Amino acid sequence: MEKKTVNKQELHSIIASLPKTEIHLHLEGLASVDTIWKLKQKHELTFDGISSKDDLYKRFKVDTLNDFIDLFINVVQNSFQKAEDILLLIEDARNYLKRNNIVYAEIFFAPSKFVRNGFSFQKIIELLDEGAQKLEREDNLKIKYIMDVSRTFGPENAMKNLDLTLKHKKDSVIGIGLGGAENKGPAQDYKEVFEKAHSAGLHTVAHAGEDMGPESIWHAINDLHTERIGHGISAIQDESLQSKLVETQLPLEICPKSNIITGRYVKSYQDHPIRAFFDKGINVTLNTDDPTIFGAELNDEYMNLLTEKVFSFKEVVQLLKNTVYATFLSDQEKDEIWKTVLPSLTNLGDK
Numbered sequence: 001m002e003k004k005t006v007n008k009q010e011l012h013s014i015i016a017s018l019p020k021t022e023i024h025l026h027l028e029g030l031a032s033v034d035t036i037w038k039l040k041q042k043h044e045l046t047f048d049g050i051s052s053k054d055d056l057y058k059r060f061k062v063d064t065l066n067d068f069i070d071l072f073i074n075v076v077q078n079s080f081q082k083a084e085d086i087l088l089l090i091e092d093a094r095n096y097l098k099r100n101n102i103v104y105a106e107i108f109f110a111p112s113k114f115v116r117n118g119f120s121f122q123k124i125i126e127l128l129d130e131g132a133q134k135l136e137r138e139d140n141l142k143i144k145y146i147m148d149v150s151r152t153f154g155p156e157n158a159m160k161n162l163d164l165t166l167k168h169k170k171d172s173v174i175g176i177g178l179g180g181a182e183n184k185g186p187a188q189d190y191k192e193v194f195e196k197a198h199s200a201g202l203h204t205v206a207h208a209g210e211d212m213g214p215e216s217i218w219h220a221i222n223d224l225h226t227e228r229i230g231h232g233i234s235a236i237q238d239e240s241l242q243s244k245l246v247e248t249q250l251p252l253e254i255c256p257k258s259n260i261i262t263g264r265y266v267k268s269y270q271d272h273p274i275r276a277f278f279d280k281g282i283n284v285t286l287n288t289d290d291p292t293i294f295g296a297e298l299n300d301e302y303m304n305l306l307t308e309k310v311f312s313f314k315e316v317v318q319l320l321k322n323t324v325y326a327t328f329l330s331d332q333e334k335d336e337i338w339k340t341v342l343p344s345l346t347n348l349g350d351k
């Protein structure tokens, strides 16, 4: 049979047309340069080295994990001076989800810095929840939040974040995550926080093996009993860990461009372990981490794996399916989303 060839542009529109989910995405990492500039003007903020919007664009182009953490903590998070400012992030999220045809996302929100800036935790959760309802009502976009209790400020602060999350719990808040500087906050220090979250019925996830070796992933599995691993790329150094991941089918939330930019373990799509993990039968999913800061759109990430010849079309569809089934939705809800992907695939014929 004659095989039709599809050019890059057609392929991009096919990818763009497929309904998707995303499970590793930070709300603050969706902040657009426009949003931060707006807040800088509104609150008359000064940031070292930023006097024009152009300077801000440049600061958003990060090359290392430390540059990224600096931008995130010192610029992005400090721009939010009033609880209501969070609503701008919800609008950034709306635009991003629509651009990438993401019908459901589980989004991290890290409250520590906001609380330290004097915001009321209750108010933050109320605004987030209102935002989620608004997106569903107006655009049929479903989002749930995972509160990043953070390893940057120590276990006591993380426990405080958990307690406040439980106290002000809303339906849109479904779990906790452990993000922040992996080298400063070993997972095992957060055992109690995670035990408490589990017994309160919250889902749990942790960043591990993004900036530290496989032992960090082992701790997330054995000490925190997390339901998914954020990144997990250093598992490539440890065969027995890979076997464990195959056996448990614990999903890895892979964010290739983020890993390439921070550059700790990988420098290109070709040497990203996502391919080796996939071949071994590890449950890998595809995500962006911080779209605006890393300049990573989810559609482009699917495309990059194709154009860099790391995956075939059929295989990226499998990644998309994995990402639907690794969400914390009910089995029925997962099936419903997957059913909306199928017709677009059937229409493609033999492409």
Ligand SMILES: [Zn+2]
Pocket: 024, 025, 026, 179, 207, 230, 289
């Ligand atoms: Zn992340």
